[in-house]
Amino acid sequence: xxxxxxxxxxxxxxxxxxxxxxxxxxxxxxxxxxxxxxxxxxxxxxxxxxxxxxxxxxxxxxxxxxxxxxxxxxxxxxxxxxxxxxxxxxxxxxxxxxxxxxxxxxxxxxxxxxxxxxxxxxxxxxxxxxxxxxxxxxxxxxxxxxxxxxxxxxxxxxxxxxxxxxxxxxxxxxxxxxxxxxxxxxxxxxxxxxxxxxxxxx
Numbered sequence: 001x002x003x004x005x006x007x008x009x010x011x012x013x014x015x016x017x018x019x020x021x022x023x024x025x026x027x028x029x030x031x032x033x034x035x036x037x038x039x040x041x042x043x044x045x046x047x048x049x050x051x052x053x054x055x056x057x058x059x060x061x062x063x064x065x066x067x068x069x070x071x072x073x074x075x076x077x078x079x080x081x082x083x084x085x086x087x088x089x090x091x092x093x094x095x096x097x098x099x100x101x102x103x104x105x106x107x108x109x110x111x112x113x114x115x116x117x118x119x120x121x122x123x124x125x126x127x128x129x130x131x132x133x134x135x136x137x138x139x140x141x142x143x144x145x146x147x148x149x150x151x152x153x154x155x156x157x158x159x160x161x162x163x164x165x166x167x168x169x170x171x172x173x174x175x176x177x178x179x180x181x182x183x184x185x186x187x188x189x190x191x192x193x194x195x196x197x198x199x200x201x202x
Contacts, residue, residue: 006167007038009070010160011062012046013055015077015087025149027076027116030157037164042069049077050087055095056103063107071111071138071168072160079117079143101131108137110168115142116156121194132198139173139202144192155191158184170197177202 010031031044045067049055062073078085078092085092097120100113113135115121121128121142132140141159143152162179166172177195181188195202 005037005164006172007042008072008163008168009038009042009067010034010044010072010074011067011070012044012074012076013049013058014046015085016048016050027074027153027156030153030160031074033157034160034164037161045070052086052093052095055086055093059100059103063104072163073111073113074116074156074160075114076116076156079115079120081119081122084115084117084120097131101134104135104137106134106136108135110138112138112163112168112173113140114156114159115140116152118143118146121192128196129198132196138168138170139195139197141193141195144194145190147191151187152191155184155187155193158187159193170199173197173202 012027012031014027028046031046035043047054047058049058059073061067062070075084078088080094082098083094083096085094087093097115121140121144123144128140131137147155159180162176162183165179166175173195180193180195184193187193
């Protein structure tokens with residue numbers, strides 16, 4: 001049984017997955033489930049993003065004090081090693097994790113960044129430790145492999161719910177990582193999901 005809840009809001013930026021109006025994937029239903037674990041004032045924030053201008057504006061907005069109650073940044077995008085795509089298609093703007101690191105420098109104390117995108121956590125061409133040290137984020141997490149949409153949605157729900165069960169500190173992140181492994185060991189291995197703190201993999 002989960003212990004005492006530690007409520008944390010989710011601040012989500014999401015791309016248009018397929019580029020076809022009639023085929024609309026979306027993770028808002030997952031966020032509504034997470035909202036049910038917390039009081040109303042922690043309801044999620046969700047923004048659709050398709051341009052670099054939108055992305056950077058909303059990313060900076062998350063670092064403001066008024067969003068301290070929403071320390072989970074959930075970036076739901078297409079991805080590749082060390083980067084995310086802001087929309088589907090060959091002409092999509094690309095944002096690298098190095099660019100995100102520099103933009104968030106020193107502004108993420110006590111916060112967690114969840115990259116819900118294919119392969120973004122693969123270890124090249126970016127450095128996890130430098131990202132964490134520069135941003136001062138408590139942890140980053142995400143996927144090292146290509147991820148089927150439905151399976152990753154299930155994994156995302158497990159991860160986000162586990163984050164509600166423990167404090168956001170180093171001990172809490174280790175407990176969250178342990179909880180995730182207990183609930184999804186096979187799925188976690190198949191998708192290459194990882195959590196990293198400045199002390200290494202949680």
